[in-house]
Amino acid sequence: MSEFFPGIGKIKYEGPDSKNFFAFKYYDADKIVGGKTMRDWLKFAVCYWHTFRGVGSDPFGPGTIKRPWEDGTQSIDNAKRRMDVAFEFFQKLGNPYWCFHDRDIAPEGATLAESNKNLDAIVAHAKQWQASTGVKLLWGTTNLFSNPRFMNGGATNPDAAVVAYAAAQVKKAMEVTKELGGEGYVFWGGREGYMSLLNTDMKRELDHFGRFLQLAVDYKKEIGFTGTLLIEPKPKEPTKHQYDFDSATVMGFLRTYGLEKEYQINVEANHATLAGHTFEHDLEISSRYGQLGSIDANVGDAQLGWDTDQFNMDIHSTTLAMLVVMNQGGLPVGINFDAKVRRESTDVEDMFIAHIGGMDSFARGLLNADKIRQDGTKAEWIAKRYSSFDSGIGADFEKGKADFKALEKFALESGEPKQMSGQQEKYEVLLNQYI
Numbered sequence: 375m376s377e378f379f380p381g382i383g384k385i386k387y388e389g390p391d392s393k394n395f396f397a398f399k400y401y402d403a404d405k406i407v408g409g410k411t412m413r414d415w416l417k418f419a420v421c422y423w424h425t426f427r428g429v430g431s432d433p434f435g436p437g438t439i440k441r442p443w444e445d446g447t448q449s450i451d452n453a454k455r456r457m458d459v460a461f462e463f464f465q466k467l468g469n470p471y472w473c474f475h476d477r478d479i480a481p482e483g484a485t486l487a488e489s490n491k492n493l494d495a496i497v498a499h500a501k502q503w504q505a506s507t508g509v510k511l512l513w514g515t516t517n518l519f520s521n522p523r524f525m526n527g528g529a530t531n532p533d534a535a536v537v538a539y540a541a542a543q544v545k546k547a548m549e550v551t552k553e554l555g556g557e558g559y560v561f562w563g564g565r566e567g568y569m570s571l572l573n574t575d576m577k578r579e580l581d582h583f584g585r586f587l588q589l590a591v592d593y594k595k596e597i598g599f600t601g602t603l604l605i606e607p608k609p610k611e612p613t614k615h616q617y618d619f620d621s622a623t624v625m626g627f628l629r630t631y632g633l634e635k636e637y638q639i640n641v642e643a644n645h646a647t648l649a650g651h652t653f654e655h656d657l658e659i660s661s662r663y664g665q666l667g668s669i670d671a672n673v674g675d676a677q678l679g680w681d682t683d684q685f686n687m688d689i690h691s692t693t694l695a696m697l698v699v700m701n702q703g704g705l706p707v708g709i710n711f712d713a714k715v716r717r718e719s720t721d722v723e724d725m726f727i728a729h730i731g732g733m734d735s736f737a738r739g740l741l742n743a744d745k746i747r748q749d750g751t752k753a754e755w756i757a758k759r760y761s762s763f764d765s766g767i768g769a770d771f772e773k774g775k776a777d778f779k780a781l782e783k784f785a786l787e788s789g790e791p792k793q794m795s796g797q798q799e800k801y802e803v804l805l806n807q808y809i
């Protein structure tokens with residue numbers, strides 16, 4: 375069998391002093407950190423869509439990236455060869471997982487039946503590769519946004535025929551995700567939203583979305599798929615307003631439709647920032663409500679302001695992210711590199727360097743988060759900041775034992791509260807000590 379990345383061997387851990395771009399400086403898969411291996415804390419996945427289907431096109435120009443293994447056809451042979459390339463890449467990089475959309479891995483046919491047949495052929499091929507390499511599927515998902523039929527949405531489309539088509543596609547993608555042993559199944563609703571309220575019956579669309587997600591729960595149970603169902607929030611792009619705006623919105627939506635026990639959140643860093651939050655904000659809020667299931671690891675660009683899906687090389691950001699993950703004891707699903715090399719990064723070597731850098735960046739974040747937790751100063755300071763709720767009127771308030779009259783009595787008797795500094799700069803200096 376031919377080798378697609380000759381000259382690049384298995385990527386090894388060489389430690390922080392190494393200058394080798396084809397080695398890990400921090401990601402040491404078997405190293406124990408906070409009671410678990412790095413492999414288990416991080417559960418890294420490579421995404422198929424960017425890394426093996428991305429060509430570097432943007433709204434101003436076509437693809438710049440030409441991979442030597444592509445023959446330019448939509449054939450099953452080309453799709454299989456691409457899958458061979460992917461598994462060589464996974465084995466060399468050492469990521470334990472991968473992720474895909476139904477339409478990334480197999481060509482769409484002229485009919486739904488033909489598309490399903492194409493998908494089956496490629497899934498059988500992937501299954502063989504998974505068995506021979508031990509690389510596992512983190513999650514599968516459905517592309518309900520590229521084909522023109524979904525221009526007005528999938529589950530929230532105003533045309534019932536399109537909703538039925540979307541359901542058929544999700545049904546099949548759930549079946550193949552189960553077939554490949556996926557640990558999760560993600561719903562990202564890029565066109566589940568609207569471009570103009572003038573032509574939109576918002577309540578009807580939201581009710582349809584709730585119904586559709588309930589049908590996915592029912593089908594999951596029917597086929598015995600034991601993976602986690604996830605929703606990936608994003609505020610906009612491609613539609614002007616997307617219903618899964620951010621983690622808080624999604625959690626409110628899930629509660630409205632009685633689905634909060636069935637779905638977890640897949641937080642993507644760049645989507646959180648597009649919603650006007652930080653990455654760690656969306657992680658923290660979903661984690662504190664017990665719904666942080668998985669992460670799409672990437673970063674946007676503050677100056678560009680659109681979904682640039684870059685590899686996250688910012689250690690501050692990965693430290694704060696991994697602190698949330700460690701505080702909740704790990705991720706039920708994992709960390710998927712939903713990131714792409716730049717349009718100008720056209721060498722195959724860039725694919726490796728980008729992922730090695732991203733993995734090291736999160737590994738370093740993990741090590742820093744562990745230091746923060748071991749040291750305990752941050753947690754101590756926060757506990758002290760809220761300590762007035764540990765006893766007296768604060769504890770009565772928390773336990774529901776103090777009503778407005780009791781709180782008023784306390785305020786009248788105690789007078790003006792003493793000023794308490796937020797000490798933000800002190801916390802920022804403390805954080806820098808671990809990074």
Ligand code: XLS
Pocket residue numbers: 475515516560562564606608642670681712
């Ligand atoms: C697009 C999303 C998408 C999902 C999977 O912005 O990130 O790639 O992760 O459909």
Ligand code: CA
Pocket residue numbers: 562606642670712
């Ligand atoms: Ca994503």
Ligand code: CA
Pocket residue numbers: 642644645681683712
């Ligand atoms: Ca994205």
